Amino acid sequence: MPAFSKSRIVGAVEIGTSKVTVLVGEVAGAKLSLIGVGEFASRGVVKGVVVDSPAAGEATHRALVAAEKSAGVAIEQVYLAQSGAHIDGFYHEATVNVGGLEGRVGQPDIDNVYRLAKAKAIPAGRCIVHFLRRPFYLDGSLVASPEDIRGDRLAVGVWHVHGDKNRIADGVHIIRNFNLPVTELVLSSLAGGNILTTPEERQHGVLVVDIGAGTTDYAYYRHGRPYVAGVVAVGGNHLTNDLSLGLRITEGQAEKIKTLHGRATVSAKDRADAVWLNGDMGIGDRRFPRMTIEQITTARVRELLEVVRKKLGNIYAPGDTLAGVVITGGTSALPGIDEAAARVFEVPARIGSPRVDVADKLRDPAYSTALGLLYQGLSQQIETAATKPAGFMDKVRKAVDSLARL
Amino acid sequence: MNHVPILPQTAPTWRDSLAPVAAPRPRNRTGRRRLVVTALRHWVGVGLAAACLIFGYIAWRAWNYNPAALAAPATSAPLREIVVRGDGALGRAWVERTLGVRPGVELMSLDLEALRDRLLQSGQVKVAVVTRRFPDVLAVTLEERSPVLRVRAQGDDGVDRHLFVARDGFVFVGEGYDDALVQGLPWLAGVNLARDLSGRGFALVPGMDSVSDLLGTVRASAPALAKDFQIVSLGRYARDGVVLVRTSEVSEIVFGTRDDFYRQIARLDYILDEIRARPAATPVRSINLAIGGRQVPVAFEATVKESARSGAAAPARPLRPAHAPATSAPVVLTFFRI
Numbered sequence: 202m203p204a205f206s207k208s209r210i211v212g213a214v215e216i217g218t219s220k221v222t223v224l225v226g227e228v229a230g231a232k233l234s235l236i237g238v239g240e241f242a243s244r245g246v247v248k249g250v251v252v253d254s255p256a257a258g259e260a261t262h263r264a265l266v267a268a269e270k271s272a273g274v275a276i277e278q279v280y281l282a283q284s285g286a287h288i289d290g291f292y293h294e295a296t297v298n299v300g301g302l303e304g305r306v307g308q309p310d311i312d313n314v315y316r317l318a319k320a321k322a323i324p325a326g327r328c329i330v331h332f333l334r335r336p337f338y339l340d341g342s343l344v345a346s347p348e349d350i351r352g353d354r355l356a357v358g359v360w361h362v363h364g365d366k367n368r369i370a371d372g373v374h375i376i377r378n379f380n381l382p383v384t385e386l387v388l389s390s391l392a393g394g395n396i397l398t399t400p401e402e403r404q405h406g407v408l409v410v411d412i413g414a415g416t417t418d419y420a421y422y423r424h425g426r427p428y429v430a431g432v433v434a435v436g437g438n439h440l441t442n443d444l445s446l447g448l449r450i451t452e453g454q455a456e457k458i459k460t461l462h463g464r465a466t467v468s469a470k471d472r473a474d475a476v477w478l479n480g481d482m483g484i485g486d487r488r489f490p491r492m493t494i495e496q497i498t499t500a501r502v503r504e505l506l507e508v509v510r511k512k513l514g515n516i517y518a519p520g521d522t523l524a525g526v527v528i529t530g531g532t533s534a535l536p537g538i539d540e541a542a543a544r545v546f547e548v549p550a551r552i553g554s555p556r557v558d559v560a561d562k563l564r565d566p567a568y569s570t571a572l573g574l575l576y577q578g579l580s581q582q583i584e585t586a587a588t589k590p591a592g593f594m595d596k597v598r599k600a601v602d603s604l605a606r607l
Numbered sequence: 608m609n610h611v612p613i614l615p616q617t618a619p620t621w622r623d624s625l626a627p628v629a630a631p632r633p634r635n636r637t638g639r640r641r642l643v644v645t646a647l648r649h650w651v652g653v654g655l656a657a658a659c660l661i662f663g664y665i666a667w668r669a670w671n672y673n674p675a676a677l678a679a680p681a682t683s684a685p686l687r688e689i690v691v692r693g694d695g696a697l698g699r700a701w702v703e704r705t706l707g708v709r710p711g712v713e714l715m716s717l718d719l720e721a722l723r724d725r726l727l728q729s730g731q732v733k734v735a736v737v738t739r740r741f742p743d744v745l746a747v748t749l750e751e752r753s754p755v756l757r758v759r760a761q762g763d764d765g766v767d768r769h770l771f772v773a774r775d776g777f778v779f780v781g782e783g784y785d786d787a788l789v790q791g792l793p794w795l796a797g798v799n800l801a802r803d804l805s806g807r808g809f810a811l812v813p814g815m816d817s818v819s820d821l822l823g824t825v826r827a828s829a830p831a832l833a834k835d836f837q838i839v840s841l842g843r844y845a846r847d848g849v850v851l852v853r854t855s856e857v858s859e860i861v862f863g864t865r866d867d868f869y870r871q872i873a874r875l876d877y878i879l880d881e882i883r884a885r886p887a888a889t890p891v892r893s894i895n896l897a898i899g900g901r902q903v904p905v906a907f908e909a910t911v912k913e914s915a916r917s918g919a920a921a922p923a924r925p926l927r928p929a930h931a932p933a934t935s936a937p938v939v940l941t942f943f944r945i
Contacts (some may be wrong), residue, residue, distance in 0.1 A: 262637055275641075308729055319617040328624040329617075366624040380641040386621055 210236075212268065212276035212381070213367055213575035214261065215389065216372055218246050218415030218438065218530065219262050222562075223573040224270035225276055226579045232347055232593035233579040235559060235572075237272025239264045246432050248415035249285035251371040251387075258375045270449075279381050280578035281372060282570050283330055284389040284416050286434030287365035293321040294335075305340065306347040312357055318359040326366060330386055333360040333427045340383055343424065360429055362388055388430050389417035389570045391531050396573035397553035400425060400587060402524035408517070408546060409553070410509055412532035414438050418570075419509050421517060433504045437532035440498050447490055447497045454478055459535075462491060463498040466537035500540060508546040519547040529553035529566040664893070685711045687743040689695075695751030697731060702747050705729065714739050730779025730808065734819035752786075754781055755819045756795040756839055762811070774819040776811035791834065797842025797851065814844040817864040821850060824868040829876055847898045856882075856891060863897030871896040873902055878943050902942040 208229035217219045225237035241264040245253030269275055295317035301307050319332050336343050339352035347355055373383045394409040403422040411418040414437045420430040440463065445455035462476050469492040474495070479486040510517060524550045528538055533552050542550035554564055555572055563572060687710060690700040706722050719737045726735040726749065734750035754771035758778070761767055762783055771781040772795055781789075801810045826833040832854075840851040844864070852860045856879065865906055874896055882905075883893060890908040896905065 266637060316617065321618065323618045329620040332617075361618065363618070364621075366621065369621050370625055373621070379638045380645060 202466040210272070210277045210480075211575065211578045212266070212382075212452060213277045213282070213571045214264065214279050215392075215393075215571045215579055216246060216251070216261055216375065216440065217243055217282075217413055217570075218249060218259060218436065219243055219413070220567075221262075221264040222252055222359055223264045223567060224571045224575045225272040225501050225569075226575045227269045228579050229273075233576070235563070236274070237268045237452050237574065238269075238563070239266070239268025239271055241267065248436070250287065250368050251375065251411070252373065255370060256340065257371075258378055261375050262379050265381070273280040278384040279376050280385050280387060280574045281383050282377055282389045282574050283364065283369065283372065283386045284375045284413065284418055284432055285364065285368055285430060286416060287368045288330065288362065288388065289327075289364070290359050290360055290362045290429065290507070291321070292358055292429075293357060293491065294318055295320075296354055296356040299339075299352050299355055299569040304351050304353065305349050306352060307484070308348060311347060311406055314355050314357050318357050320495065321361060322362065324365050324548065327363045327413070328366040329361060329363050330356075330369065331360075331362040331388055331391065331430065333430060333440055335359065335426055336424045339488060345425075360427070362430055368500060383580065388418065388420070388432075389413070389416075390430050390432075391427055392571075392573035392577060393418070393569045394422060394427065394527075394573065396555045396557060396576050397527050397529055397569055398524070399556055403427075404522045405523040407524035408479055408513075408522055408526045408548075408584045410506070410526060410530075412436060412505070412528065412538075413463075413532055413548050413570075417505060417509060417515070417530070421513055421522075423521055429513055429582040430510055433505070433508050433512060435508060437530075437535075439505070440501045440532070443497050443501050444494065447493070450487075450529060451480065457488070458494060459498060462494050463535055465499055465502040465535045465541040467492065467495045467499050468537065468554055498535065499537075499541065499565070501547060502532075502535065502541050506542055517546075520532035522546070522548045525549035525551065527551060527553040529569040531567040533566040608762065616848040626718075684714065684743040686714050686717070686745055688745070689742070690744055690746045691749065693749035693751060695731070695749065695753070696781075696785075697729075697749055697751060698783065701783060702726070702749070706747075708745065714741070714743060714745065717745065723744075728779055729782070731781055752777060752779060753823060754792060756793040756813060757789065758791045758800065758801050759845070772812050772813055772815055776813060776815040778809040778812065793836045793839045793852075795841070796838045797840030812841070814841045814850070814864070817844070818850055821852075821862055821868050825872050826871060828872055832872070832876060832879075847897075857894055858891070859893040861897045863894065863899070866897065866899060878903060878905060881943065902944050905941050905943055907941065 206457045208227050211226050211228060213222075213224045213226070219242070221241050221243050223237075224235060225233045225238050225239075237432075241260045244260045245251060245256030251257045265276065292504050295314050297310055297314040297317065299310050313339075315334060318334070329534070331345075335358040336345065337347045338344070338356040339347050339350055341356075344350060369386065373386070378385050378512040392411055394403075395412045397409060398407050402424040405571050408420075408424045409420045409422070409510075416433070416436050417433040417579040419433070419581065423426050428587070440454055441455045441459050441475070444450070444458055444463070445452050448455065448458070450458070458476070458478070460602075469490075472490055472492055474491045475489055476491050477486055513555065525563055526539075526542045528550060532538070539550040539552055545579065553566055553569055555569060556571075614759070633909065641682055675720060677745060681762070686708065688706070689703055689706070691702045705728075707725070708722070709715065717739070719739070722737045723747075725733050726732050726737070726747070732749055733752050734748075736746075736748040738746045738748075740746045752771075752773035752775070755774055756772045758770050759767055759864065760770050768780065769789070770790070771777050771784075772778050778800060795812070800812075800813055800916050803810045822836070822839075825836070835854040835856065836852055837855065838853040840853070843849050843861075848862060850862045852862060854860065856927050860875060862868065875894060877895055884890075892906040892908050893904075894906075895904050913931075
């Protein structure tokens with residue numbers, strides 16, 4: 202029972218454009234358990250950014266309440282997925298001369314070079330979300346761990362993921378308004394990457410593309426570490442929008458057409474093959490050529506994937522991406538999207554599926570971000586639990602803090 | 608020579624930029640409720656921990672400086688005063704005399720059970736509570752029986768004395784009553800006082816609760832009439848369920864215990880007023896209020912002329928003595944219609 206054991210209850214929250222997903226996990230010793238799930242239709246969020254805080258807060262709090270009810274326990278801390286068009290990144294690397302005994306790399310050398318690599322100014326109004334450290338290079342050679350290895354020059358590169366601090370604060374405050382602390386912000390693509398790929402795949406090179414409703418998050422792994430991560434402000438809603446404009450139908454009808462007949466590759470051969478808008482032969486019911494629908498969605502999906510490849514730039518190389526591309530997110534349900542991704546990225550592509558044992562419902566790619574987030578949160582909890590148990594003074598501090606907020 | 612490199616600062620993370628607003632107030636009801644519950648839980652935990660710490664410290668200190676203090680019994684000072692609280696006639700002097708406790712005795716050495724028994728030996732005391740009030744006071748609280756009737760009987764020593772009968776039928780030797788109160792109590796008649804099983808007191812007198820109710824009602828509704836109640840007899844209580852009362856005007860008033868006493872007293876008052884208003888007052892022998900209905904039978908003593916004509920003996924007083932055989936005397940029966 203959580204009340205009597207040393208377990209901790211962790212929540213993973215993804216405030217998406219189409220829905221808010223909350224997963225509840227319990228960490229008891231080295232055991233991770235998924236114990237609750239809550240969902241609510243998102244409101245007040247456009248392209249991963251909160252534009253109506255009360256509405257978004259209400260939807261998130263309802264999802265949190267549903268998750269707590271499902272789990273039967275109160276969440277103690279939250280891992281929050283971060284996305285949005287404001288997320289950007291840049292690369293910075295640093296090199297130091299090795300100063301250890303007998304020319305061997307010591308911990309101070311590693312700390313110094315890593316700190317130098319992180320010490321790059323970012324534009325005003327921005328804040329760092331993640332520092333993604335790439336592997337170390339010692340005298341130009343890649344080393345997994347440079348400590349105690351002889352060499353002259355130690356180099357490391359860091360991908361800085363940063364975002365607009367006001368937009369980030371909006372998401373964090375929604376959770377804090379529910380009187381829950383945000384323990385960690387995790388980029389959606391990295392959260393998904395944790396659960397959809399194996400360490401071997403990350404070692405061989407793998408690209409994870411999470412196509413959500415408003416945004417597309419991507420994370421590129423090589424040598425076992427995330428090299429690049431970012432967000433493209435294009436998502437499944439753009440396909441709906443294109444269909445709405447192209448077929449001159451409402452967004453609701455376009456969403457339905459996309460879900461039922463949309464594809465990421467054109468498979469229709471006959472122009473006469475048509476689908477009905479409503480299928481009830483009533484007033485306003487219309488027929489659309491299947492090929493037209495597929496052409497519209499295919500073009501947009503291809504464009505979206507090409508934007509991702511362009512954002513990756515020269516760092517992406519098909520030859521270094523042996524594990525291929527993993528597509529996830531709600532839009533990955535579009536048939537043929539793996540084929541489209543394989544064509545654009547010139548490597549094999551597949552639809553992501555969690556590498557852990559979870560309920561069938563949660564194997565849906567739409568849950569991969571929240572699942573990865575929870576997995577990361579629970580793993581981190583195990584590490585912190587082993588290093589720093591909460592003491593009496595922590596409890597007193599919490600009590601004083603809660604009293605001050607009453 | 609070692610030299611420490613001067614490293615530039617890293618860019619601010621999201622934690623740094625959100626630090627100034629680390630603890631916003633919850634803006635919705637669910638959040639506020641969560642906050643209150645969390646705060647309560649934390650404060651209860653902190654309070655319990657603090658209480659344990661304080662208690663532990665006190666115990667440790669007591670143990671450390673004087674371990675014997677934890678095991679030794681509490682000591683008391685010598686008795687200084689006996690505080691008496693009661694609802695009757697018994698006062699502090701009676702209590703001190705009965706208890707026989709002298710000032711200066713150790714309070715803890717007093718046997719409270721034994722003291723209480725001493726007080727209860729007097730039948731006048733119904734309930735007695737004896738407590739220690741540290742450091743040096745003995746507190747006595749008494750609840751006394753109230754006398755309803757008086758009776759004359761032999762005590763344990765064979766001497767005739769006044770006894771009192773309480774509402775619960777308990778017969779006791781009263782003490783400390785005002786003479787006026789004692790003189791105002793009617794006599795009890797019609798019962799044989801029997802010794803109880805222990806032989807030290809008398810058995811309970813049945814029917815005293817009805818008598819107490821009757822006297823209480825008459826005192827409240829007709830005080831002048833109450834003062835005239837001389838003898839109350841329970842001779843027919845067991846058999847007929849009636850109480851007989853003798854006053855200076857009427858030899859025998861019969862009250863039914865199953866009827867409302869207030870109604871019966873109201874009728875009695877009316878009848879007596881009617882009789883007093885007659886030009887030639889004739890002694891009333893009996894008024895029977897126990898029959899009920901709209902008519903009350905009233906028996907008048909026959910006058911000398913009427914007696915001679917009928918050849919009957921002189922009228923006898925029916926209530927004296929209670930065990931004497933009933934005499935038949937000529938009466939004139941009248942029904943008062945109420």
